[in-house]
Structures are given as structure tokens and as C-alpha cells.
Amino acid sequence: MPTHANNALHPTGLAQKLADSGLRTTPQRELVYDVLLTKRDHPTADEVFARVKPELPGISLATVYNCLETLVQCDLVRAVNFERGPTRYCPNLRPHAHFHDEATGQTHDIDLPPVLFAKLKAELPAGFDANAVEITFRGKAKTSLD
Amino acid sequence: MPTHANNALHPTGLAQKLADSGLRTTPQRELVYDVLLTKRDHPTADEVFARVKPELPGISLATVYNCLETLVQCDLVRAVNFERGPTRYCPNLRPHAHFHDEATGQTHDIDLPPVLFAKLKAELPAGFDANAVEITFRGKAKTSLD
DNA sequence: CAACAAATTGGAATGATTCTAAGGTGCAAA
DNA sequence: TTTGCACCTTAGAATCATTCCAATTTGTTG
Ligand SMILES: [Mn+2]
Ligand SMILES: [Mn+2]
Ligand SMILES: [Zn+2]
Ligand SMILES: [Zn+2]
Numbered sequence A, B: 001m002p003t004h005a006n007n008a009l010h011p012t013g014l015a016q017k018l019a020d021s022g023l024r025t026t027p028q029r030e031l032v033y034d035v036l037l038t039k040r041d042h043p044t045a046d047e048v049f050a051r052v053k054p055e056l057p058g059i060s061l062a063t064v065y066n067c068l069e070t071l072v073q074c075d076l077v078r079a080v081n082f083e084r085g086p087t088r089y090c091p092n093l094r095p096h097a098h099f100h101d102e103a104t105g106q107t108h109d110i111d112l113p114p115v116l117f118a119k120l121k122a123e124l125p126a127g128f129d130a131n132a133v134e135i136t137f138r139g140k141a142k143t144s145l146d
Numbered sequence C: 001c002a003a004c005a006a007a008t009t010g011g012a013a014t015g016a017t018t019c020t021a022a023g024g025t026g027c028a029a030a
Numbered sequence D: 001t002t003t004g005c006a007c008c009t010t011a012g013a014a015t016c017a018t019t020c021c022a023a024t025t026t027g028t029t030g
Helices: A013-020 A027-038 A045-052 A061-073 A114-122 B013-020 B027-038 B045-052 B061-073 B114-122
Strands: A078-080 A088-090 A096-101 A107-111 A128-141 B078-080 B088-090 B096-101 B107-111 B128-141
Touching: A013 A027, A027 A045, A027 A061, A045 A061, A061 A078, A061 A088, A107 A128, A114 A128, A114 B114, A114 B128, A128 B114, B013 B027, B027 B045, B027 B061, B045 B061, B061 B078, B061 B088, B107 B128, B114 B128
Parallel strands: A096 A128, B096 B128
Antiparallel strands: A078 A088, A096 A107, A128 B128, B078 B088, B096 B107
16 A cells, blocks of 8 residues: 555556665655656755655655665666756656756756757767766746746 | 966966956966866866965965856856766866766866757757756766877 | 955865664565 | 564764855055
């Protein structure tokens, strides 16, 4: 029986990927993942902690860090950094870029055609073999609705 | 009279841009900038401190941070971040990307055609106005010579 | 020179993250 | 079923890059 209402969001994903890595499904991991799926605003660990606490008052910040790290290891979530700010967490697994709104501090997902990532890698000089490309825009977004 | 040998590297750049911002040219600022121009390996503040100390033994780490911040403000140097590691500093002002070698920890500059940056910005949905794009590759570089 | 602003300095404070040591939890072998 | 044991969680201490602070020092201007 799941601890949290928002169960339909991860039918098999979480338990499956955890099992694949030989890890257990725990209420803490389920809830942290739920919180990320429910409000996809790239929260920090502290923000995840605040959202999770009401549902599971005994949870510790250390555990939130542990769960987030676990989810990243299992490729269920991406860690996103901007300058030296606290790490943010993103459950969007499609290849995408991030837009950082300097006015509001909000982070938006920007879907990009996969061919663009390929074109970028093609620009690398011989001898450079990239297994990941990260793209971050910085600027201002219009009267944002999302 | 300049404090450091490597003066030809910044004939007018440093003093000029500092003056433009109403700031003074100091031995510390000159030397920090020289160090960045001389070995362009994206050093951290600590590494800059270590390179600068022999020439100016009295300099403090706080001053190195202050100088680097000043150089960034004056658009003489770019601050480069990778994940949550210490900020690195880059005197290459051309638009370029960074390649992070996961094996060696080295950071390489990757020059990219400006049109590519334009193409990326063109992918942004309406309402997103980017004034900067940051591109980071992660992977392995061949038997690196530079 | 005197007054004042800008810059440097050493050390304390910050803040996100990681580490550590001490309990829990739940399955599996005896 | 007990016991063993690996996995997890937890609170609080430790880390580490960076920033802040208060006290000089330096440079410029009147
Ligand atoms: Mn970002
Ligand atoms: Mn980098
Ligand atoms: Zn995202
Ligand atoms: Zn660079």
C-alpha cells in the first residue's frame, strides 16, 4: 500500500529501477520521487524536504539528500546546477536544456530537437568524446504562466 | 612599473577596463590577471592564490577572491562552474563551450561557430529572451597534449 | 599635509552538502 | 521462528568554498 496519493505517476518506474540497482523501495524514496513528479519546478533539496515533511514528519534532511542521490544514480532524476547555487532536481528525462529566469529565479525546461545535441557533439575537435552535453540559457521570461 | 614580467599580455586591457568601471589598477589585480593569462587552464581561486603567492607573498586569499570578482565584473574574465565544484576562471572572451574531462578533471575550451549559439537561442519558445547560453560537454579526451 | 575613498587583509561566519555513528527494518538462512 | 545481516534512516558534527567583517593600508584630492 503506497504511502502517498500520487501513485499513478510512477506505475512501475520507481520500484523497477530501484530493483534493477539492487536497492529497496522505501516510503521515503517513494515520497521524494512523488514530490518531484507532482511539482516539476526544479526544487532544491531543502524545498523537497519542506514538501515531504508534512506527509512523513519523521523524515530527515539527510535522508532527503540520500534519496535524491539514489534517484539520480538510478537515472530517474537529473541533478541541475546553476552557478554555485544549491543543486536542483528534475524528473524530466527527455534531453532538454534549462532556462534560468534571472528576474524570478525560476528554472524552465526547454525541449530541444535531439539533432541539435548531435550537431553540438559534431563540433568537438578530434579526440574529444562527449557522453553528455549540458545547455543552460540565462535571461528573462515573459509574464510566465507555468 | 608593472609588478610582474608578463606585461605584454594586457597592453591596455586591464587598466582600461578597470578605469572604465571607476576602479584602481593594483598590483594584486594585475598579478591575478597575469596569472590567468599565462596559464589558461581554468584554475580555481585556490590555484590562482598558489600561483600568485610567490610573486606577492603578502597577498591574501580574500584578495584573490576580490580580484577575481572584479575581473569578472569588468568582463575581463569569465567564471565557469561545473556541478558543485569550486568556481574556475577563464580569460577567453570569445564565445566558447567547455569540455570537462572526467578522467583528468581538466577543462578545455571548445570554440564554436557563433551561428550555433544563435541557432540555440532560436529554439527558445516565444517569451523566452536569453542573454547568455552556456554549453558544457562532459566526457573523455584523448591523450591530451594541451 | 589632511581628509577621504578605495582596496587589502586575517579571521570569523555562512550555507549546502557530506560524513559518522547509532539505531531501525525486513528478508533469508539456520 | 529466531538470528544474522545488509540495507536504510537519522541527528548532529564536519567539510569546504565562499562571503562577510572590522581593522589597517594605500592612493587621490583639496
Ligand atoms: Mn539551471
Ligand atoms: Mn566546466
Ligand atoms: Zn529540467
Ligand atoms: Zn574557457
